Structure formats: structure tokens, C-alpha cells
Amino acid sequence: MYVNPLIDVAVRSLCVYLFMVIAIRLFGKNQLSQLNAGDVVLLLLISNAVQNAMVGQDTSLEGGIIAALVLFIANLILKRLIFSSRSFGSLVESDPVILVKDGVVDHQALNKEKITEEELEEAIREHGIADMKNVRLSILEVDGNISVVSEDEKSKQTHYARIKRKIKRKYH
Numbered sequence: 001m002y003v004n005p006l007i008d009v010a011v012r013s014l015c016v017y018l019f020m021v022i023a024i025r026l027f028g029k030n031q032l033s034q035l036n037a038g039d040v041v042l043l044l045l046i047s048n049a050v051q052n053a054m055v056g057q058d059t060s061l062e063g064g065i066i067a068a069l070v071l072f073i074a075n076l077i078l079k080r081l082i083f084s085s086r087s088f089g090s091l092v093e094s095d096p097v098i099l100v101k102d103g104v105v106d107h108q109a110l111n112k113e114k115i116t117e118e119e120l121e122e123a124i125r126e127h128g129i130a131d132m133k134n135v136r137l138s139i140l141e142v143d144g145n146i147s148v149v150s151e152d153e154k155s156k157q158t159h160y161a162r163i164k165r166k167i168k169r170k171y172h
Contacts, residue, residue: 005056009063013054013070020050021078025092093142100124100138100148113140124148 054067082089123146137149
């Protein structure tokens with residue numbers, strides 16, 4: 001059976017996209033925000049490995065454009081589904097997780113999310129907070145970043161900070 005090569009590229013690209021969304025969901029959101037050298041190498045190797053799975057033997061300009069177009073459309077559809085259905089959104093992107101509340105670390109949440117206490121302390125320090133007792137709330141967000149709400153001991157004023165450790169995600 002003959003299949004148009006560009007349709008073949010489109011179907012392959014869609015399959016790879018869905019696989020990558022599922023893989024990222026299974027391997028955890030904290031993997032997205034705190035990339036080390038090994039993670040960067042892994043991302044580069046994955047992109048190289050899935051390139052051939054998407055375009056097959058088609059190395060034409062049209063094949064590359066079709067693959068990219070399918071990825072953009074699939075991402076747009078996925079974002080719209082996440083936005084329109086809370087249950088689907090929770091399936092694809094896990095819910096935010098409270099890591100610290102009123103200076104008390106939730107060790108069970110840290111274990112579940114595979115975050116070490118040292119990584120949490122580092123994130124807290126990156127927000128300019130020296131002591132965990134000054135953290136009113138620390139949340140692992142759905143995009144893998146850690147947000148922190150703190151209280152200044154001198155002025156009793158609440159401060160919110162969020163450190164972005166990766167390229168911002170666009171929701172259209």
C-alpha cells in the first residue's frame with residue numbers, strides 16, 4: 001500500500017510527539033526545570049534519536065516543514081485540551097505540590113517528587129532566603145519550577161519569588 005511520504009512524516013511526527021508528552025509526564029516535572037549537563041546531553045540525544053523516527057527517509061525541506069507543523073499543531077491542540085478540561089490537564093500535567101508550609105518541610109512530598117532536601121534548600125537560597133523558617137510557602141509548580149512565598153522578619157511583609165530555570169513555556 002502506497003502512503004504519501006508527507007502524510008507518513010505527519011503521522012510519524014504525531015506519534016513521536018505523543019510519546020514524548022507521555023514520557024515527560026512519567027519521568028516527572030522536576031526533570032524539566034533543573035537541567036544539568038547530563039540532562040542537556042540526554043535532550044540532545046533524544047532529539048537526534050527521534051528525528052529519523054519522525055521524517056524517516058524524507059530529508060526534504062517539505063518533510064521538515066511538515067514535521068515541525070504537525071508538532072506545533074499537536075502542541076496547540078494539547079494546550080487547548082489542558083485548558084478546557086481540568087481532569088485532562090491533571091492527567092498530562094500533574095498538580096502543584098506544596099513542599100514547605102510555614103517553615104516546615106513536607107518530606108513525604110519531597111520523596112514523592114524525587115527532590116532532595118539539598119535541592120530544596122538551594123532553590124530557597126536562590127530566592128534570597130537564608131533560613132527555611134522564613135518560608136511561608138514553597139510550591140513545586142506544574143512546569144517544574146519552585147515558587148517561594150517568604151516573610152521578611154523585620155517588616156513582616158510577604159514576598160513572592162519564582163526562579164525560572166528553563167525556557168518559558170508559551171500557552172497560546
